Amino acid sequence: MKNIYEAVDANKRKSVLVVAFFVVFVFCATYFISQAASIYMGYEPGGLGFVGLALIVSGVMSFGSYYFSDSIILGISGARPADRKREFDFYTVAENLAIASGLPKPKLYVINDDSPNAFATGRDPYHAVICATRGLLQKLSRTELEGVIAHEMSHVRNYDTRLQSLVAVMVGMVALLGDWFLRISWWGGDRSDDQKDTGALGAIFIILGIVFAIASPFIAQLIQLAISRRREFLADSGSVAITKQPSGLISALKKISMDPLPLHTANKATAHLYVVNPLGRGGMVKRFSGLFNTHPPVRERIEALQTML
Amino acid sequence: MLIGLILVVVIIGLWVASTYNFFVSTKARIKASVQEIGNQLKRQADLIPNLESSVKGYLKHEKGIFESLTEARKAIASALKTGNVQKMADAGSKLASIIPNISVAVESNPEIKGSEVVAKLMDELRDTSDKVMYARRLVIDLTADFNVKRATFPSNFVAGIFGFSEQAGLITPESGAHTEVKSSDLETPKVNL
Numbered sequence: 001m002k003n004i005y006e007a008v009d010a011n012k013r014k015s016v017l018v019v020a021f022f023v024v025f026v027f028c029a030t031y032f033i034s035q036a037a038s039i040y041m042g043y044e045p046g047g048l049g050f051v052g053l054a055l056i057v058s059g060v061m062s063f064g065s066y067y068f069s070d071s072i073i074l075g076i077s078g079a080r081p082a083d084r085k086r087e088f089d090f091y092t093v094a095e096n097l098a099i100a101s102g103l104p105k106p107k108l109y110v111i112n113d114d115s116p117n118a119f120a121t122g123r124d125p126y127h128a129v130i131c132a133t134r135g136l137l138q139k140l141s142r143t144e145l146e147g148v149i150a151h152e153m154s155h156v157r158n159y160d161t162r163l164q165s166l167v168a169v170m171v172g173m174v175a176l177l178g179d180w181f182l183r184i185s186w187w188g189g190d191r192s193d194d195q196k197d198t199g200a201l202g203a204i205f206i207i208l209g210i211v212f213a214i215a216s217p218f219i220a221q222l223i224q225l226a227i228s229r230r231r232e233f234l235a236d237s238g239s240v241a242i243t244k245q246p247s248g249l250i251s252a253l254k255k256i257s258m259d260p261l262p263l264h265t266a267n268k269a270t271a272h273l274y275v276v277n278p279l280g281r282g283g284m285v286k287r288f289s290g291l292f293n294t295h296p297p298v299r300e301r302i303e304a305l306q307t308m309l
Numbered sequence: 310m311l312i313g314l315i316l317v318v319v320i321i322g323l324w325v326a327s328t329y330n331f332f333v334s335t336k337a338r339i340k341a342s343v344q345e346i347g348n349q350l351k352r353q354a355d356l357i358p359n360l361e362s363s364v365k366g367y368l369k370h371e372k373g374i375f376e377s378l379t380e381a382r383k384a385i386a387s388a389l390k391t392g393n394v395q396k397m398a399d400a401g402s403k404l405a406s407i408i409p410n411i412s413v414a415v416e417s418n419p420e421i422k423g424s425e426v427v428a429k430l431m432d433e434l435r436d437t438s439d440k441v442m443y444a445r446r447l448v449i450d451l452t453a454d455f456n457v458k459r460a461t462f463p464s465n466f467v468a469g470i471f472g473f474s475e476q477a478g479l480i481t482p483e484s485g486a487h488t489e490v491k492s493s494d495l496e497t498p499k500v501n502l
Contacts, residue, residue: 088432092439099440099447100444100446102338102447
């Protein structure tokens with residue numbers, strides 16, 4: 001039996017571990033690809049220049065989605081602001097949990113969809129947005145809603161939008177780097193006879209570079225998903241630390257995952273945000289597809305929560 | 310060698326600074342969260358008369374409810390005046406205890422059972438007592454964070470050097486009825502539906 005605080009700490013440690021592993025992996029991948037590129041092109045700064053360029057391009061591509069995360073997502077999902085009268089429970093529960101966690105009250109939105117789900121976004125707690133579907137507000141009791149909103153509040157408190165954006169920048173950089181390197185080595189450039197002999201070490205670097213260039217975008221994405229799943233566990237235990245009622249979140253997760261209605265407004269770009277994966281329903285290859293999921297299976301999450309009862 | 314030494318000193322210095330800042334800022338946040346309890350109780354005290362007047366027509370036969378509402382409001386107002394954290398926290402729980410009485414009255418009176426106004430009253434009462442409960446919880450959580458950091462290695466050194474004393478938080482008696490389990494509590498509760 002773990003108490004809530006141990007559970008939160010354990011989840012934090014595991015999360016840090018996964019992120020550290022990710023950083024080491026990205027470092028290795030960029031190192032080998034850039035080394036290979038510089039040997040291939042025959043001058044030293046070639047590879048590093050590539051890394052810088054890839055980082056900038058990837059950063060620029062992701063910066064908008066990070067900085068404007070609150071408004072972009074809402075545009076995609078078609079949400080309207082929540083009203084204290086119409087969505088009394090949603091509004092007041094969020095208000096109360098903001099008091100409990102000492103965070104500013106997030107902006108609240110409702111998506112017109114009967115499938116129950118919710119997500120949080122925004123670059124920091126001051127720009128946090130929590131979005132719930134109409135189905136969620138209709139189907140959950142106040143206690144269950146508290147569990148779900150507290151889960152979203154802990155995402156906000158843990159700066160998960162920021163972390164996921166940084167990770168996305170890194171994944172994008174590795175993908176660009178690999179892609180560019182493969183293009184150069186494919187098209188060959190103008191390698192002439194006067195190029196200096198790179199030797200056996202150079203050949204090894206080039207082979208390693210090609211292997212990393214092919215494999216690392218894929219591997220980086222897998223680690224990105226593992227990070228996402230870790231953060232879900234962390235948010236679950238954070239939710240219990242705020243409400244002190246695991247049973248609320250447990251029955252909410254059951255209700256959400258049992259619900260037969262598909263979420264129309266979710267797509268691959270926004271799926272990772274929701275409290276329960278809106279796309280991962282049924283399917284024959286469930287066990288294998290666990291690796292490709294943004295969320296851990298609901299059964300495992302409930303088991304983890306039950307140890308905190 | 311020298312650079313390594315300097316690096317170690319800088320890292321330790323940064324850690325001490327951030328730990329010190331944790332203690333100072335948490336202390337300030339505890340103080341603010343105590344004020345938040347007062348703030349929420351003030352809101353309760355202002356809310357009750359409004360709620361009373363809006364449901365008076367529906368609950369006019371239920372004099373007891375109004376009496377207990379008035380009593381709760383008075384307790385809150387007087388606790389706010391003293392500014393005593395403990396009294397404020399106690400007054401807040403008084404309101405929460407009225408809610409079951411209202412549900413009983415509503416259940417036994419089919420005339421008001423379907424009334425939206427009464428449902429609204431109960432929603433608002435639950436919400437306001439939740440707000441006070443969560444405001445209290447923040448004090449409890451922050452105090453626990455502070456005291457855990459103060460007692461655990463290695464941050465206890467920083468607490469010792471700068472003389473941070475243990476935070477009291479909400480004072481709850483360590484012994485008394487609420488910490489004891491009577492044999493009657495161990496029986497399976499009987500529910501009549």
